[in-house]
Each structure stands twice: as structure tokens, then as C-alpha cells.
Amino acid sequence: MMLVNTGRVIGTAAQSFRRNIWLTLATVSVLVLTLVSANLLLSLNVLGKIALSAVKAKVDVSVYFTPDADESRVQTVKVFLLSLPEVKDVEYVSPARAMERFSAAHKNDDSVLASLGELQGNPLGATLIVKARSIDSYPKIMAALDQPAYASIVEDKNFDDREAVIERIGSISNRIETAGVVVSLLFVGITLLIVLNTIRMSIYTRRDEIAIMRLVGASNTFIRSPFYVEALLWSLLAVLLTVALVLPGAQLARPFLEAFFGTSGADLAGFYHANFLQVFGVQLGCVAGLSLLATKIATSRYLKV
Amino acid sequence: MIRLKNVSKNYPPDIVGLQNINLHIRPGEFVSIVGQSGTGKTTLAKILIAEERPSRGQIVIGGWDISDIKASDVPLLRRQIGVVFQDFKLLPKKTVFENVAFALEVCGASPNQIRNIVPQALNIVGLLDKRNRYPKQLSGGEQQRVVIARALVHRPKIIVADEPTGNLDALNTREIITLLEKINYFGTTVVLVTHNRDVVNELRRRVITLDRGLIVSDQEEGKYLL
Numbered sequence: 001m002m003l004v005n006t007g008r009v010i011g012t013a014a015q016s017f018r019r020n021i022w023l024t025l026a027t028v029s030v031l032v033l034t035l036v037s038a039n040l041l042l043s044l045n046v047l048g049k050i051a052l053s054a055v056k057a058k059v060d061v062s063v064y065f066t067p068d069a070d071e072s073r074v075q076t077v078k079v080f081l082l083s084l085p086e087v088k089d090v091e092y093v094s095p096a097r098a099m100e101r102f103s104a105a106h107k108n109d110d111s112v113l114a115s116l117g118e119l120q121g122n123p124l125g126a127t128l129i130v131k132a133r134s135i136d137s138y139p140k141i142m143a144a145l146d147q148p149a150y151a152s153i154v155e156d157k158n159f160d161d162r163e164a165v166i167e168r169i170g171s172i173s174n175r176i177e178t179a180g181v182v183v184s185l186l187f188v189g190i191t192l193l194i195v196l197n198t199i200r201m202s203i204y205t206r207r208d209e210i211a212i213m214r215l216v217g218a219s220n221t222f223i224r225s226p227f228y229v230e231a232l233l234w235s236l237l238a239v240l241l242t243v244a245l246v247l248p249g250a251q252l253a254r255p256f257l258e259a260f261f262g263t264s265g266a267d268l269a270g271f272y273h274a275n276f277l278q279v280f281g282v283q284l285g286c287v288a289g290l291s292l293l294a295t296k297i298a299t300s301r302y303l304k305v
Numbered sequence: 306m307i308r309l310k311n312v313s314k315n316y317p318p319d320i321v322g323l324q325n326i327n328l329h330i331r332p333g334e335f336v337s338i339v340g341q342s343g344t345g346k347t348t349l350a351k352i353l354i355a356e357e358r359p360s361r362g363q364i365v366i367g368g369w370d371i372s373d374i375k376a377s378d379v380p381l382l383r384r385q386i387g388v389v390f391q392d393f394k395l396l397p398k399k400t401v402f403e404n405v406a407f408a409l410e411v412c413g414a415s416p417n418q419i420r421n422i423v424p425q426a427l428n429i430v431g432l433l434d435k436r437n438r439y440p441k442q443l444s445g446g447e448q449q450r451v452v453i454a455r456a457l458v459h460r461p462k463i464i465v466a467d468e469p470t471g472n473l474d475a476l477n478t479r480e481i482i483t484l485l486e487k488i489n490y491f492g493t494t495v496v497l498v499t500h501n502r503d504v505v506n507e508l509r510r511r512v513i514t515l516d517r518g519l520i521v522s523d524q525e526e527g528k529y530l531l
Contacts, residue, residue, distance in 0.1 A: 005413045212394050215354075217383035217459065218411035220376060 005222060013229035016202055024234065027198045031238030031291075032245070034187040035283055039246045041180035042279070043268050047257070048173035050266050055165050056135055062158045063145060065125040067095065069153035074126045077150060081130055084144060086137035093127040125155060188290060195234070195294035199227050203302050210303065224299050231291035239284045247272055306332040306463065306494050307353065312362030314348050314518075322348040324518040326362070330496065332462070335489045337505045338498045339529055340515035346498045349515070350467045353496065354386050355379045367462060384412060387456030387464040387493075391471035394452065395440040401427065401451050402436040408455045426454040430484060446477025453484060464488060467498040478504060502529040 017024055065074050074092065081090045093101070099122050106112040116123075132138050138159055145157060203210070213223050250268035257266040272279060307330040314322035323345045330336050338346050351357040352364060355374050363372045371382055395404050405426055406419045414422070427433040430450040440448055449469055456464055466485060470478040482504055489495045499505060505512055505528065512527025513520055522530055 004415060008410055208394065209396060212396065212407065213411045215383065215388045215390075215394070216408035216411060216455065217380040219380045222411055222413075 009222065009225040010229055012226040013233060016206060016226060016230055017233055020198075020202055020205060023198055023201055027194055028234050028238050028241065030194045031191060031234060031287055032241045034191055035238060035242040035287065036245060037183060037187060038180075038283065039242065039279075041176060041183060043250070044176045045173065045180065046268065046271050047261075047266060048169060048176060051261060052169045052173065054261060054266075055169060059132075059135055059138065061130040061132075061138055061141055063128040063130065063154060064156040064158070065127065065153050066155045067123060067125040069125055071126065073153055074128065077145075077153075078128055081128065081141070081144075084141065086132050086134070086140055087130060088133045089131040091129040091131075093129060095122050095124050095126050098124040098127050191287070191290050192294045192297075195231060195291045196298045198234075199231065199295050199298035200302050202227060202230065203298065224303065227295050227299055227303070228292060231295040232288055235284060235288040235291045238287055239280055242283070243280055306330055306334070306367060307496070308363075308365045309352075310363040310365075312352065312359045312364060314345070314352065314357060315360045321518045322357075323352070323359075326518075326520060328513065328520065328523075330494060332494055333489070333492050335486065335495045335508070335510040336497065337508060337510060337512045337527070338496065338515060339500060339505055339512055341500065344515040345518040346500075346515055347467055348518075350465050350496070350498045353463075353465050354388055355382050380412075384459045385461055385463065387453075387459065387461035389449070389452050389456050389464065389466040389469045391468035395448055397440055400437050400439055401432055401443070404440070404451055405455045405458060408458050412459070422458050423454075426457045429457060429488070430454040444477065445473050446480050449473065449477070449481050450484060453481070453488070457488065461493065463494045463496065465496045465498070468500070469497070470499065470501055470504060475503075482508065505529040 063077070065077075071094075078090050078092055081087050102124060103113070103116065130141055132141055142157060142159055145154060210223060247269065250272050254267060254269055257268065260266070307328070309326050309328040312326040312328075313324050316322055326349065338349060340346050348357060352359055353366070355371055358374075359372060363370060365371070366382070367385065369382070371378075374382060396407065399407060402423055405423045409419045409422060424433055424436070427436055430453050432447060432450055432454065435443065435447065440451070443451065449472075453464075453466075453469075464485065469485070470481050473481065478501065485495050485497065486508075497504075497508075509526050512522070512524050512529065514522040514527075514530050
């Protein structure tokens with residue numbers, strides 16, 4: 001009997017779904033719009049984090065040694081730096097390699113290349129490129145190098161912390177998150193109103209049927225259930241349509257994002273594929289929850305059983 | 306079968322529906338509730354099927370006190386009382402068979418039960434041969450017979466018919482009353498709410514007359530008094 005009743009409830013919901021097809025489409029469209037907006041904000045947030053980590057990855061300390069500094073002493077400094085818990089990695093760049101890099105960086109600058117040609121020998125010393133575990137550790141690493149033992153061989157230390165860029169990206173990310181909360185709350189309100197009114201219309205359309213159900217002794221659960229099933233069907237359809245829009249959209253945006261960020265790490269499609277169940281499962285849960293809440297309000301208010 | 310003790314129904318602010326009704330209807334009786342418009346006949350019918358709650362008093366149906374019935378128990382009561390109203394309340398997009406079957410479907414009957422019971426009910430009301438027709442292809446009397454068939458599928462002990470002939474001509478009215486008599490003959494208690502003088506006078510059954518919410522007359526073989 002339970003199975004028969006469940007089948008009939010689903011059948012009644014499907015019938016109502018078809019009977020009010022235009023209203024259904026309007027409701028599903030609003031739900032899709034809500035979900036697409038949520039995904040847009042989510043994408044911006046993900047891209048913000050990708051940008052932030054890309055900039056953070058570029059932060060390092062370069063320690064330039066004098067040209068006459070002995071390599072063994074430079075290696076001692078490297079060992080010292082690696083012994084610091086804040087240091088993640090230290091790259092040794094030999095004077096010859098430093099020269100190659102410098103030449104490559106200025107290959108289009110004839111005056112620099114001409115000046116290098118006039119110099120006898122390699123004017124550049126070795127370099128150590130230090131990466132910290134955390135961006136906050138760089139000042140401490142810099143301070144650790146300020147000791148008399150290294151003063152004679154360390155020519156210069158360069159710390160480009162890109163703090164301003166990081167702060168700006170962080171601030172944009174935070175604003176996106178705040179906007180996301182505000183827009184989400186707005187859409188929650190719109191979704192509740194739309195679903196509530198659609199259910200109200202559905203109750204009105206089926207009023208004769210409901211009146212007969214009540215007269216012949218249908219249980220209150222049986223009368224109410226199709227409206228909940230209908231709301232779940234809308235939610236499911238809305239999420240499926242959103243998936244059908246968002247995944248190809250993310251795929252299409254891929255080359256533009258790669259060009260913009262200059263890295264293949266800015267892969268939205270990859271993010272959606274990797275977190276498919278988590279992202280769309282949560283969205284289905286939220287939309288279904290909202291729809292069911294609106295249905296509960298509508299049936300309590302407009303459906304007399 | 307049906308017992309009402311000091312039942313009153315008031316509607317805010319000061320409209321009186323029923324006043325201190327005391328009534329006992331025995332199993333298998335055919336009772337006509339008569340009175341002019343606005344005297345409380347329909348209110349009484351609605352109270353019997355728990356569509357309305359009494360403001361005061363006690364209603365017992367088949368030993369079940371429904372004076373303060375819980376919403377979740379109302380469907381159980383309705384399955385024991387067949388209801389027939391003046392407006393036919395048939396679903397236009399369903400056939401005669403489907404309309405009658407609907408009453409069983411929504412109460413969880415199995416397809417087998419539906420296949421067995423619906424033809425029996427249609428046979429009683431004489432519409433088995435029109436089972437595949439739609440309501441608009443039937444006369445008013447036939448539509449009302451479909452409603453009666455629908456009311457019979459739960460094999461109710463009581464039928465409450467509120468102005469079942471209100472929209473029908475004399476011939477169809479006669480058919481419906483004959484059908485209700487037939488149903489009563491097989492043991493179902495029938496409560497007929499009507500203001501049709503001819504119907505009541507021809508029936509020669511118990512007649513309860515209401516006036517301004519009060520029972521003013523209760524005769525075993527009554528006539529329409531007002």
C-alpha cells in the first residue's frame with residue numbers, strides 16, 4: 001500500500017507539473033537564475049583564491065653575494081637558511097647561471113648587452129633564492145641574514161613582498177564573499193516567494209480535485225505530499241539545467257582565464273569536475289530545502305485539509 | 306448510529322447556525338432533514354462529516370465521539386460516511402470509471418481492489434455501460450449517480466446527501482431518490498438534506514424539520530411542514 005501510495009503521489013505531482021507547465025518553467029527559470037548567480041560568485045571566489053596563491057607563490061627573497069664570495073661560504077649560508085623552520089626551499093644560482101638569466105632578461109636591451117660586453121669577466125656573484133613556508137616569515141628570514149659573519153659576502157638582499165597586490169586581491173575576494181552573502185540572501189527571498197506563489201497557484205488549479213479528496217477520505221499526508229514532490233522536481237530540474245549551463249561555460253572560459261592569469265592553474269572546469277558532487281550536491285540541498293520550506297508555508301496557509 | 310446531544314453552532318460575530326440540537330438516528334434509517342434556506346440544514350450535514358466543528362455539544366457516530374475529532378482522524382471518518390452534494394464535484398477530465406476509482410486511489414486501494422469494487426458500485430447506480438464516458442457526456446441525473454457510486458465505494462454505513470436533487474428536473478430527481486431508497490434498503494443509513502417538498506412527501510419516511518437552527522418537528526412518517 002505504501003508503494004502504491006508513493007507511486008500515486010509522484011504521479012499526481014508529475015501531472016500537476018505538466019498541467020502548469022508554463023508556471024513550472026517560470027519557477028524553474030528563477031531557480032536556475034539563482035543557482036547560476038551563486039555559481040558565478042563561487043567562480044569569482046575560486047579565481048580570487050587562485051590569483052592570490054599565484055601571487056603568493058611568486059614572493060621570495062633573493063640574497064645577492066659579492067662576485068668574489070667563495071662558493072663554499074655561499075653554500076654555508078644556504079645550509080644555515082635551510083635550518084630555519086620558516087624556510088621552505090633555497091635555490092642556489094651560480095654566478096654563471098645568474099649571468100645567463102640576466103642576459104636573457106635583457107636580450108632586447110642593446111645598451112645593457114653592450115655594457116656587459118665592455119666588462120671583463122662576470123660582474124655578478126652567486127644568488128640564493130629563498131622561499132618561506134608562510135608569507136609572514138619573510139621579515140624574520142631577512143633579519144636572520146643580518147649578522148656580521150655574512151656582512152662581508154652579502155652584497156644585497158631583495159624582498160619583493162607584493163604586499164599591496166596580495167592585500168588588494170584579498171580585499172576583492174572578501175568583497176566578493178560579502179556580495180555573495182547579500183546576493184544569496186536576496187535570491188533566498190525571491191526563491192521563497194516564487195515557489196510559495198507557484199504552489200499557491202497549483203493548489204488553486206487543483207482545488208476541485210483536493211475538495212473531492214477531502215470528501216472521500218484521502219489522508220492529509222496524501223493530499224499534501226504531491227506539492228512537496230513537485231517542489232523537489234523543480235529543484236532537481238533547476239540543478240540539472242544549472243549543471244548544463246555552468247560546466248560548458250567554465251570550459252569555454254578556460255582559454256580566456258589561462259591567458260588572463262598566465263597559468264594553466266586557473267581552471268574553473270577542473271574545479272567543477274573535481275568538486276562536482278560537493279558543489280552541486282550542496283546547491284541541490286539548498287534549493288530543495290528552500291522549496292520545501294516555501295511549500296510547507298504555502299500548504300499550511302492555503303491548503304485546508 | 307448517529308447521536309447529537311445539545312449541539313450548537315455559532316459563527317462570529319453573532320450568527321446562529323444550530324441551537325441545542327438533540328437527535329438520534331438509528332442504523333438503517335432514512336431521514337430527511339428539511340427546512341427553508343439558512344435554517345441550518347447544511348450546517349448539520351457538515352457537522353456530521355466533520356467539515357464543521359460544533360461550538361458546543363456532543364456528536365457520536367457509530368460509537369465514535371467526533372465532537373473534537375483530530376484533523377488526522379477526519380479522513381477515517383469520511384471513509385465511513387458517503388457524501389453526496391448538490392454540485393456534482395466530478396473531475397471533467399476523468400471518465401466515469403476513473404472518477405469513481407479516484408475515491409479508492411487516494412485512499413490507497415490496490416489496483417485489484419479498484420478493478421473489483423468500481424464495477425460493482427457502477428452496477429448499483431446503473432452506469433456500468435457508461436463507464437468510459439466523460440461527465441460532460443452524461444445528463445445531470447447520471448452525473449449525480451456517478452457521485453453516489455463514488456460515495457458507495459468505501460461501503461459506508463451512512464450516506465449524507467445534501468440537496469442531491471437541487472440541480473435536477475423531476476424525472477432525474479425521482480431516479481436519484483429511488484437510488485437512495487435502494488441503497489437504504491440494503492442497510493445503509495441515509496440522511497437526506499432537502500427542501501424539495503414533493504420528494505419528502507412521497508418518501509413517507511422520518512422527517513426532521515429545522516427552523517432558525519432549532520428542531521421544530523421530528524416525525525416518524527413525516528411530511529414537509531413549512
